[in-house]
Amino acid sequence: MLRKIPMLAMSIVVIMLVAFVFYQALNFFVSPLMKPGHPVYNIGLAGDTRVVSGTIVRQENSYLCKDVETVYQGPAPRELVGLTEKELEKKYPAEEGWSIKTVDGGILVLTRNVDDFCSLHRDYRHLGIYRNVLAVYQGPLGCDQKLIRLEEGKRMELLPEDLRKRLESAADLANVDPAAREELKYHLEFENEAMLNSMLENLDEVVE
Secondary structure (H helix, E strand, O other): OOOHHHHHHHHHHHHHHHHHHHHHHHHHHOOHHHOOOOOOEEEOOOOOEEEOOOOEEEEEEEOOOOOEEEEEEEEOOOOOOOOEHHHHHHHOOHHHOEEEEEEOOOEEEEEEEOOOOOOOOOOOEEEEEEOOEEEEEEOOOOOOOOEEEEEEEEEHHHOOHHHHHHHHHHOOHHHOOHHHHHHHHHHHEEOOHHHHHHHHHHHHHHHO
16 A cells, blocks of 8 residues: 555646646647737837737727628737727728727727618618608618608508507617517618518508
């Protein structure tokens, strides 16, 4: 039994030594991208912060419908490595719709705010109210940035009561509970112009 104790101690020492060597090798060879907490910026000789080669960059488009499309995510492209924060702001100016931020995990996010809808919602149409007249907007319900046309002759007081109430509720969509919001979308939101026109034709018969 006494003979086995030195052997056991030696085995433990060997295992610990192998584990230490493995950890050091992993720490040396694994890409910096795989290490948590990698800095977005590095301090340069002049004291300014600059993008480093190990920085993870995500470039994305943010649309009017609030959908976000990731264009790129990966190591900082060569043209960004070494840029200071001010140089980044010059390359991606706010006046052209860009915003720059860092998020948890050290990811540098470059977001372009696009004055349009995403490919999924570009053909969407929804009904709303504009100057007391039935209006057609581009995009899903709740996105009233782009007015397409007014349905002249369809003033609010001429519309069926149930449609008027839905339009009034949709005007305050942010304060509508989820179930009611889905019901409003069912009645006021259309995936394309053809579906909208079909509904308006039926409405013509009621209004006239």
